[in-house]
Amino acid sequence: MTWTWFHRLGSPPYVYALAARLTPWFAWPAALLIAAGLWGGLVLAPPDYQQGDGFRIIYVHAPSAWMSLMVYMTMAVAAAIGLVWRIKVGHAVAAACAPIGASFTFAALVTGALWGEPMWGTYWEWDPRLTSELILLFLYLGYMGLRAGLEDTQRADRASGLLAVAGVVNVPIIHYSVTWWNSLHQAPSVMQLGKPTMPPAMLVPLLMMLAGFTLYFAAVLLVRLRGEVLSRERAASWIHEVLKA
Amino acid sequence: MSGRAPSAAGALARAATVEEGGAGTLGLDATAALRAAWLALLRDLTLAFRKRGQLIQPLAFFAMVTMLFPLAISPELARLRALAPGVLWVAALLASLLALEFLFRDDAYDGTLEQYALSGQSLTWLMFAKTAAHWLLTGLPLALMAPLAALSLGVSVSALPGIVASVTVGSVTLSLIGSIGAALTLGIKRSGALLSLLTLPLSLPVLIFGARATELAINGASLLAPLELLAALAVLGVTLAPLAAAAAVRISLE
Amino acid sequence: MPNESLEVENLHLWRGDRHVLKGVGFSLAEGACLEVTGVNGSGKTTLLRTLCGLMYPEEGRVRWRGRDVRGDLRAFHAALAYLGHEPPLKADLSARENLHFWIGVRRRVSSAELDEVLARVGARAWCERLVRTLSAGQKRRVALAGLALLAVPLWLLDEPTTNLDAEGRRLVGSLIAEQLARGGTVVAAVHQELPAEVRGAQRLELTA
Numbered sequence: 001m002t003w004t005w006f007h008r009l010g011s012p013p014y015v016y017a018l019a020a021r022l023t024p025w026f027a028w029p030a031a032l033l034i035a036a037g038l039w040g041g042l043v044l045a046p047p048d049y050q051q052g053d054g055f056r057i058i059y060v061h062a063p064s065a066w067m068s069l070m071v072y073m074t075m076a077v078a079a080a081i082g083l084v085w086r087i088k089v090g091h092a093v094a095a096a097c098a099p100i101g102a103s104f105t106f107a108a109l110v111t112g113a114l115w116g117e118p119m120w121g122t123y124w125e126w127d128p129r130l131t132s133e134l135i136l137l138f139l140y141l142g143y144m145g146l147r148a149g150l151e152d153t154q155r156a157d158r159a160s161g162l163l164a165v166a167g168v169v170n171v172p173i174i175h176y177s178v179t180w181w182n183s184l185h186q187a188p189s190v191m192q193l194g195k196p197t198m199p200p201a202m203l204v205p206l207l208m209m210l211a212g213f214t215l216y217f218a219a220v221l222l223v224r225l226r227g228e229v230l231s232r233e234r235a236a237s238w239i240h241e242v243l244k245a
Numbered sequence: 246m247s248g249r250a251p252s253a254a255g256a257l258a259r260a261a262t263v264e265e266g267g268a269g270t271l272g273l274d275a276t277a278a279l280r281a282a283w284l285a286l287l288r289d290l291t292l293a294f295r296k297r298g299q300l301i302q303p304l305a306f307f308a309m310v311t312m313l314f315p316l317a318i319s320p321e322l323a324r325l326r327a328l329a330p331g332v333l334w335v336a337a338l339l340a341s342l343l344a345l346e347f348l349f350r351d352d353a354y355d356g357t358l359e360q361y362a363l364s365g366q367s368l369t370w371l372m373f374a375k376t377a378a379h380w381l382l383t384g385l386p387l388a389l390m391a392p393l394a395a396l397s398l399g400v401s402v403s404a405l406p407g408i409v410a411s412v413t414v415g416s417v418t419l420s421l422i423g424s425i426g427a428a429l430t431l432g433i434k435r436s437g438a439l440l441s442l443l444t445l446p447l448s449l450p451v452l453i454f455g456a457r458a459t460e461l462a463i464n465g466a467s468l469l470a471p472l473e474l475l476a477a478l479a480v481l482g483v484t485l486a487p488l489a490a491a492a493a494v495r496i497s498l499e
Numbered sequence: 500m501p502n503e504s505l506e507v508e509n510l511h512l513w514r515g516d517r518h519v520l521k522g523v524g525f526s527l528a529e530g531a532c533l534e535v536t537g538v539n540g541s542g543k544t545t546l547l548r549t550l551c552g553l554m555y556p557e558e559g560r561v562r563w564r565g566r567d568v569r570g571d572l573r574a575f576h577a578a579l580a581y582l583g584h585e586p587p588l589k590a591d592l593s594a595r596e597n598l599h600f601w602i603g604v605r606r607r608v609s610s611a612e613l614d615e616v617l618a619r620v621g622a623r624a625w626c627e628r629l630v631r632t633l634s635a636g637q638k639r640r641v642a643l644a645g646l647a648l649l650a651v652p653l654w655l656l657d658e659p660t661t662n663l664d665a666e667g668r669r670l671v672g673s674l675i676a677e678q679l680a681r682g683g684t685v686v687a688a689v690h691q692e693l694p695a696e697v698r699g700a701q702r703l704e705l706t707a
Contacts, residue, residue: 086555135446142443149433153515158496159429163443166425166489170447173478177450184457235516281604288589288600295591356587357601363551364605365577371604498553 010087012229013238019222019229026219033212040205048202054118059206061111063213064104065129068136069171071101071217075143076168079161091157092232094164095147096224100217102140108133128182132175139167153232274367281366282374289378292351303344303383304390310336311394322399329398330459334452336394337387337412338419342441344383345423348375349494353431362498368491376424376487384416400463407462407472414475415455421482422447428493450478503565504529504684505550505653510559512542512549519545520556525703529652532675532685534693537705543688544584546705547655550686551581563653577605579653584661586642590631594622594641597630602648612648620644620670635662640670647674654678656687660694672696 008014041059048055075097082090112130113123124130143160150156233239293300314332315325325332352358352375361371391412392405400408426444430436458471505527512520519542527533535543548554550561552572561568568575588597595613602608617626620640630638639662646654654675660668672694675685679697687693693700 135449138442138446142439142446145439145442146429149430149436149439155496155499158499159493162425162489162493162496163429166447169485170450173450174446177453177474181453181457284600284603288592291596292589292591351589355589356583356585357589359553359581359583360587360601361604362553363576363579363581365573365575366604367573495553499555 030215037208064108068105076164079164092228105137128179278367278370282370285374307340326399330456348427372490373487380420388413404462411458418482421486424490431497506562529682532700535688541705541707580649586638594626654685
């Protein structure tokens with residue numbers, strides 16, 4: 001029975017309908033969690049003894065950075081499914097993920113820069129995590145650029161899928177080499193608050209933001225996925241049925 | 246098999262044995278793949294030497310980029326020496342990128358790449374052969390030119406062997422990573438910028454380790470650690486990149 | 500009952516929104532030839548490329564000698580020769596060198612065999628010249644020489660008589676006839692008919 005469920009996920013009409021049904025289940029909890037997390041983090045949590053109120057940007061920065069990586073993984077896995085088993089929905093998911101991931105990466109970079117200014121007096125430091133985020137942004141841009149450069153959707157799917165998988169293999173290598181490079185040149189302190197040392201009042205809102213962002217990603221993905229499916233299947237007959245209803 | 250009329254011409258009569266023999270005439274799969282790869286390598290080298298003029302281009306580009314820095318910054322050798330690792334590697338990376346566009350372009354255009362994909366031989370080995378030819382024609386000459394560029398940036402002679410070693414090993418990986426990007430962007434018009442966008446992030450580890458190796462060489466220290474890392478990347482590249490490039494070529498032929 | 504060598508079932512292929520192959524199917528015995536006709540854009544090239552395994556159909560199957568080609572694509576490729584619209588030749592090599600590399604990648608080929616086949620296609624006089632100096636018809640002849648040299652049972656030809664004069668067309672006809680006589684199978688996409696030397700070809704017409 002589980003196998004039929006998996007097979008049905010490969011069918012565009014089924015996915016289209018399922019995505020519509022599931023979206024509110026992700027969207028509302030996401031909104032609630034983010035609202036609660038922001039309230040907890042921006043208002044309720046006490047100021048950090050070192051950074052004062054400036055640390056609060058972590059409530060947007062950390063989840064964004066985390067999501068930027070998670071979305072890339074999702075994109076690569078979906079693309080791999082599309083490549084290996086030739087399931088078109090996999091490619092549609094990957095295509096839908098990319099702009100979301102790129103936005104998260106951009107948000108992480110901007111919030112990172114905004115955090116850096118009051119902390120070190122400069123908007124940009126070549127610290128390993130920000131640098132890795134920047135490289136990740138280029139990986140996303142490359143993926144989207146390759147898609148845009150290939151007119152044939154099928155070839156665009158498969159080529160960018162291969163790129164995403166190659167990128168995933170490289171991400172650990174790139175991260176390691178950037179960390180190594182940074183350690184050689186003794187750049188100033190990293191901007192992270194060690195999670196284990198965070199008191200619950202600070203940690204709980206952070207976890208809520210993280211969960212909220214994840215659900216938000218799922219909701220936006222489902223909406224974008226429907227758009228992707230519509231655009232790819234526009235010549236198919238089931239579209240007319242659905243749009244009439 | 247029945248119903249076959251005997252052929253007059255000798256070569257065409259061999260068709261009978263080939264039909265039945267099939268893989269038999271090709272011998273073991275591995276030997277056949279190596280032979281095919283060797284021929285592909287020879288062919289690319291032969292073709293390159295017929296257009297010898299084009300071989301100079303990446304090297305000239307490398308020299309020019311290196312020259313930009315003294316002109317843009319300062320002619321003081323002491324300052325240039327401090328910048329030399331970065332300048333050399335950025336120039337090598339850009340020159341290598343420039344040469345990548347031509348790796349598959351002609352073959353895709355005249356249909357020979359398609360014949361490789363249909364040859365019944367391992368496309369991975371054929372991609373390895375093409376990338377090897379590309380490295381012999383661009384990467385290796387770059388590595389041999391790097392000492393000259395280094396000298397022009399005030400680097401002492403004692404550092405040169407280390408520089409040659411690191412650029413030699415690093416350029417292998419650059420060619421391999423680049424082959425994937427080149428295969429993915431086959432047929433896209435004016436793909437230079439996209440090719441760079443795809444290849445550069447993946448090449449960053451080579452840049453980082455290579456520049457570090459060069460820096461150590463200039464300071465007279467042992468550059469074994471980054472050199473070993475470069476070698477590890479090269480080995481990883483040799484194992485995985487031709488496979489990815491072959492997959493990318495098949496995708497572009499679809 | 501002769502063995503069925505090439506069987507094609509219900510091929511469907513979409514390129515983007517276009518339904519290019521709409522349930523194409525046929526069956527060829529050993530020694531049989533299929534002539535594929537259709538207007539420009541009806542999918543002749545797509546059909547040939549799908550038969551090769553270069554393109555992947557959404558539905559349908561290709562079977563060679565009873566086995567699905569997807570099972571061992573490489574072995575299938577070793578048994579076929581595909582000639583597309585353009586002869587697959589490097590402009591900076593001579594005709595002879597081109598054949599040496601093209602065929603050599605697939606099987607050992609001796610100098611004597613090269614000489615023989617180049618003479619057969621009438622290329623002896625100009626086989627040492629660079630291909631960039633040759634006319635379109637001469638390049639086509641070199642491609643045919645390659646075809647003959649490959650000595651494989653299945654030929655997939657995309658408009659094999661393009662750019663050839665009457666004598667060239669006769670050459671194509673006799674090469675195909677010999678291939679069929681040996682028990683080989685030929686699928687050829689054509690605009691007009693195949694040369695008269697090829698007798699008894701099945702016909703498949705593709706509609707746009």
